Amino acid sequence: MSELAPRTLFEKIWDSHRVLDREDGQTLLYVDRHLVHDGSAPAFELLRQRGIKPRAPERVFATPDHYVPTDTRERDAITDDRHRGMVDALERNTAETGIRMFGLKDANQGIVHVVGPEAGLSLPGMLIVCGDSHTSTHGALGALAFGIGSTEVAHVLGSQTLWQRRPKTLRITIDGTLGTGVTAKDVILAIIAAIGAAGATGHVIEYAGSAIRGLSMEGRLTLCNMSIEAGGRAGMVAPDETTYAYLKGRPFAPAGHDWDRELERWKRLPSDPGAVFDREVTLDGDAIAPMVTWGNSPEDALPITASLPDPAAEPDPERRAAILDAFEYMGLTPGAPLESVMVNRVFIGSCTNGRIEDLRAAAEVARGRRVAQGVVAWVVPGSAPVRRQAVEEGLDRIFTEAGFEFREAGCSMCLGTNGEIATPGERVASTSNRNFRGRQGPGARTHLLSPAMAAAAAVTGHLTDVRALMAEG
Amino acid sequence: MQPFITLRSAAVPFARANIDTDQIIPARFLSRPRAIDHGQFLFHDLRQAPDGEQRPDFPLNRLHWRDARIALGGRNFACGSSRESAVWAMYDHGFRAVIAPSYGDIFANNSVKNGMLAVVLPRDAVDALMAEAEATPGAEIDIDLPAQTVTSAAGTWSFDIDPYAKKSLLEGLDELAFTLTHESDIAAFEHRMGRDNR
Numbered sequence: 001m002s003e004l005a006p007r008t009l010f011e012k013i014w015d016s017h018r019v020l021d022r023e024d025g026q027t028l029l030y031v032d033r034h035l036v037h038d039g040s041a042p043a044f045e046l047l048r049q050r051g052i053k054p055r056a057p058e059r060v061f062a063t064p065d066h067y068v069p070t071d072t073r074e075r076d077a078i079t080d081d082r083h084r085g086m087v088d089a090l091e092r093n094t095a096e097t098g099i100r101m102f103g104l105k106d107a108n109q110g111i112v113h114v115v116g117p118e119a120g121l122s123l124p125g126m127l128i129v130c131g132d133s134h135t136s137t138h139g140a141l142g143a144l145a146f147g148i149g150s151t152e153v154a155h156v157l158g159s160q161t162l163w164q165r166r167p168k169t170l171r172i173t174i175d176g177t178l179g180t181g182v183t184a185k186d187v188i189l190a191i192i193a194a195i196g197a198a199g200a201t202g203h204v205i206e207y208a209g210s211a212i213r214g215l216s217m218e219g220r221l222t223l224c225n226m227s228i229e230a231g232g233r234a235g236m237v238a239p240d241e242t243t244y245a246y247l248k249g250r251p252f253a254p255a256g257h258d259w260d261r262e263l264e265r266w267k268r269l270p271s272d273p274g275a276v277f278d279r280e281v282t283l284d285g286d287a288i289a290p291m292v293t294w295g296n297s298p299e300d301a302l303p304i305t306a307s308l309p310d311p312a313a314e315p316d317p318e319r320r321a322a323i324l325d326a327f328e329y330m331g332l333t334p335g336a337p338l339e340s341v342m343v344n345r346v347f348i349g350s351c352t353n354g355r356i357e358d359l360r361a362a363a364e365v366a367r368g369r370r371v372a373q374g375v376v377a378w379v380v381p382g383s384a385p386v387r388r389q390a391v392e393e394g395l396d397r398i399f400t401e402a403g404f405e406f407r408e409a410g411c412s413m414c415l416g417t418n419g420e421i422a423t424p425g426e427r428v429a430s431t432s433n434r435n436f437r438g439r440q441g442p443g444a445r446t447h448l449l450s451p452a453m454a455a456a457a458a459v460t461g462h463l464t465d466v467r468a469l470m471a472e473g
Numbered sequence: 474m475q476p477f478i479t480l481r482s483a484a485v486p487f488a489r490a491n492i493d494t495d496q497i498i499p500a501r502f503l504s505r506p507r508a509i510d511h512g513q514f515l516f517h518d519l520r521q522a523p524d525g526e527q528r529p530d531f532p533l534n535r536l537h538w539r540d541a542r543i544a545l546g547g548r549n550f551a552c553g554s555s556r557e558s559a560v561w562a563m564y565d566h567g568f569r570a571v572i573a574p575s576y577g578d579i580f581a582n583n584s585v586k587n588g589m590l591a592v593v594l595p596r597d598a599v600d601a602l603m604a605e606a607e608a609t610p611g612a613e614i615d616i617d618l619p620a621q622t623v624t625s626a627a628g629t630w631s632f633d634i635d636p637y638a639k640k641s642l643l644e645g646l647d648e649l650a651f652t653l654t655h656e657s658d659i660a661a662f663e664h665r666m667g668r669d670n671r
């Protein structure tokens with residue numbers, strides 16, 4: 001292949017990780033960075049049964065997140081034997097195999113997709129995998145990052161490689177300027193609403209355009225995080241000055257001479273002018289409003305100013321049935337304004353929106369206000385460093401004075417595997433990424449939105465256009 | 474891994490689009506070791522009411538489909554999380570194949586790794602198979618992997634499959650052992666990479 005043919009960011013990373021190509025179209029790719037969490041026990045078990053040891057433990061990093069409590073850092077306080085067992089298994093498996101783990105009390109602990117970028121473990125140009133679908137998050141740094149299953153985790157541990165068929169590429173270009181109160185979360189929800197929950201199936205997405213360039217690193221991480229909710233294999237943003245400024249000085253990022261050498265490489269990563277994508281989608285950044293989901297698929301997203309759909313007006317019978325199903329589960333009335341929907345709980349956190357900028361945006365809305373009567377509102381930082389930073393900035397006080405609970409780092413109510421769930425019928429305004437039935441507990445009703453919108457719902461007691469509160473000051 | 478060659482079985486329809494892996498196996502069952510029968514968790518919260526009573530209208534609870542080994546899914550079947558236990562739950566329940574217009578990518582990968590075939594057919598073909606299953610519950614479908622065909626009373630359809638996935642399924646391939654036969658290539662790559670980084 002000619003070196004001169006213009007290539008996309010994805011193609012450059014793919015090409016530089018090819019160990020070998022098979023005639024049947026499969027490529028063996030080398031994995032630079034492998035992240036594991038406390039759901040990885042089955043993969044270690046598979047390896048143990050086979051008597052195979054990790055090939056490159058120095059490329060693997062671990063942290064417990066799914067099963068850790070967020071009211072305490074004491075492992076012994078985990079009352080559920082199975083949950084404690086998952087945390088213990090990670091500790092045992094990593095100790096036995098020489099893998100570095102950031103444990104419950106480690107200064108770097110947190111949700112694996114918050115920890116990787118923040119520690120400087122996830123870098124531009126890398127191929128990164130993790131046994132978790134939201135691994136797409138790390139693509140925000142200009143990496144190729146995707147989630148894999150347990151058997152593949154064992155395969156990567158054992159061989160540091162993975163067989164893949166080259167996916168297609170999709171460029172989503174968003175030009176323009178995002179309005180006040182419009183965040184990366186609103187952008188990705190608008191994208192998913194536009195292309196559908198399977199809109200990017202089989203594709204690696206590259207996000208481009210001036211509205212994307214204008215996003216902070218945190219915003220880009222939020223955006224790439226939910227690529228999987230659009231069906232995408234991975235999501236990426238080309239590295240630029242924002243990326244380099246974010247990474248410089250991170251604990252595991254290269255330093256000194258290494259930094260200079262890597263920086264030179266990173267600068268060659270962005271898609272070449274004229275590089276061809278298999279598909280292109282364009283959205284107008286100026287037109288995006290704060291978004292909220294109403295149904296049980298992330299594609300069921302609307303601007304907060306809208307009303308709930310009317311199933312009778314839906315021509316496609318499959319779609320009509322899906323809307324009726326969702327309304328029944330969610331306890332909603334056709335045609336009602338979104339702002340009239342009352343909430344019981346608010347969850348601000350997760351690998352989508354548990355970063356410092358997210359907490360700042362929520363605190364800005366919470367400052368000087370009170371959580372509405374009868375609403376339980378939680379702030380769960382995405383990592384220990386995020387939590388420390390928030391405390392340093394006094395955000396914890398703003399939250400607690402407003403009546404929010406400010407907790408320890410972990411996945412918490414995003415998935416509730418640690419037991420932190422909503423009760424049946426409870427309605428949750430949540431900054432996480434999935435509004436599936438039962439995702440936050442059997443019978444729980446989830447509305448996805450941005451941190452500022454979640455804080456607005458907390459203080460008013462219903463879904464609220466945060467822009468109205470921002471205007472109040 | 475058990476090889477997959479041909480299969481004749483009743484096919485049970487799960488008609489909705491975007492059935493996610495949280496429906497296939499709720500998150501609270503994810504801390505169970507692989508050795509445990511995951512079939513009991515399959516569609517747990519759709520299959521039974523909160524009080525534990527089985528919902529008689531849920532497809533898996535209907536007599537003709539209890540032993541079905543083929544699942545028919547809607548668009549974007551098994552989207553969502555990477556949990557391989559979604560495949561384990563289907564496999565342990567007895568499923569050896571799924572037929573749907575499209576899948577969550579990670580589920581489709583996990584499926585092959587466990588010897589369960591995920592066939593992609595156009596939506597109208599899947600609709601025809603679902604209609605047939607509803608009209609004649611328990612009617613059997615034939616899947617022939619070497620020939621890449623699905624046959625029912627409603628017709629015969631050909632499907633595409635990645636050649637490597639096909640080979641893995643037909644042979645019940647142990648992928649890690651296979652990859653490690655390429656150990657020298659991996660070592661050479663690591664050597665090149667180390668040299669480039671100096």
Ligand code: SF4
Binds near residue numbers: 111132352
């Ligand atoms: S925060 Fe939620 S989506 Fe992210 S890794 Fe944890 S459970 Fe998964």
